[in-house]
Amino acid sequence: MVETARQRLVAAILVLLLAALPALASLLAMPDLISLGTQVAIYAIATVGLNLLIGTTGLPSFGHAAFFGLGGYVVGILAFHAAEDSAVFGLFPGATDAWIVWPLAIIIAALAALLIGALSLRTAGVSFIMITLAFAQMLFYLFAALKTYGGDDGLGFRRRNALPWVSPRDDVAFYYVCAAALLLVLAGFHLVARSRFGNVLQGIRQSERRMAAIGLRSYRYKLAAFTLAGGVAGLAGALQANMLRFVSPDMLHWTTSGDFMVMVVLGGTGTLFGPVLGAAAMVLLQTWLAQWTEHWMIVMGPLLVAVILLARRGLWGALAGK
């Protein structure tokens, strides 16, 4: 993954950029860089999880936005009840402490992934793509119908989740929180990819039949990977909700799932830093194109087609070599 000298160099530059972005933003007098960087870090976190499925295990999940959105809604709903001083489903109170809300977002997203994965992984290939898409759309319709929590219009809340030592109003501090979370998730991916579990996942991608032949139940490993990726997406969703102080069904929309898949492939499928590059490319492209013309999709669409047809190694492969 990160082996040659060139790959080490590119990786080091990326981590440095991540650490020095706020300094760079004030140096260049471009304060927008902070929010762009935060968005990149959050998308990258979700994409690392999806990369474990698509890149490592060979599972093209088209419903990753479901877990992203669930994580976001955990933050939004708990903040809503905390502000109203009412109870969630009449059972437990709302919450605004990050130490309570974020782990809860991860756990709920992971549980949903466990459930959806248990059903979806009975199929393979195109059916798997479609059934993950369908489950995600089901959750999308569900949240769009929940009028209590804003329905189609989404749900705003006043203040970010409270963290010790960090002011909820400080955007630079929040950027560092997201960047640190990204580094943690990357380290986790690195460890998982090198572990026995990661080896099995790669074996499943290469040949599921071979894994069965050496006596491994691939279903359990795939389900574990799916659950893990869902939890990571939940974390990303919780951060996204905090960044915008707003959640809406759009977070669960199927185009969001498509965007995550694009980021995986654009960055470099199965590579450690690919998701960071993919997320950065996507966010920067969207921002720049949108400044240039309101019809930016007319460039984005064909660009995407060209990337898929021509640039198969992704950005990591182009920058760091194979």
Place this chain on the structure above:
Amino acid sequence: MTLLLEQVLNGLQYGVTLFLLAAGLTLVFGIMGLINLAHGSLYMIGAFVAARTQAATGSFLLAVPAGMAAAALTGMAVEATILRRLYARDHLDQVLATFGLILFFNEVMAMLFGRQPMMAPIPDFLSGSVTFIPGVPYPVYRLAIIAVGVLVAGGLYGLIVHTRVGMLVRAGATNRDMVRALGVRIGLLYTLVFGLGAMLAGLSGAMVGPLLSVQVGMGDRILISTFVVIVIGGLGSIRGALVGALLVGMIDTLTRAFLPGLLRGVMAAADADSIGAGLSSMAAMILMAVVLMVRPRGLFPAHG
């Protein structure tokens, strides 16, 4: 009871609309192994071109063929330039590239026709309603859609079971590589099949114009329902597409019509309406999940 009959007919009409889309999508998947997200865009193109033609000429009989032709030509052009290169790729690449095509086509339509929804009028000779079941007057236009769907289903059956092209289509759906190995001009067959599928999508879009609003993104939502249809029916199977489309059309329409009413018995009216609407949007997906649990390859799997 009369309401139920009316809603069953509505379900049939929605099912027919879905079938016209699903038939093309499942043929393309069965024969080329391509999963084409941009199929919904062809439906949208058919709807826009038909609505605009009707507005310009006032003739519905001109509008429908125009929509079909626009969709077919766009489809064949995209197949020859882009999609052809994707046949040998894995499904992930196909999904992403055709996802890019959706973004493109949505934006092109927005630039050409604007983001305001258009509404096409129902043509005079198909307006009004008839009472063929006592006590249930039903719009002629919706009946016409059902009739067209039945005709197309019959025509497809004849084409696939009784012609030489149909024989190749069936052979291709069973074993692509063998058809290729036997020296069939597979490129021509691919373009023909793709054009046929695109034309049916255009027909579907042109016909729903007077019922739904014609707007950018209209293809995306029905695309997902269409995928549900072909996964339920079994990927690559026309018969499966027909059964799946009717099942999804019925379930979607009936839950939409009756679920809020049923829920009102147990909860407040406003909640019942919104939750009922949400649940009925989910109903077809739940059906798909159940079918895949029992038969992971759909009801009528095409590949042996």
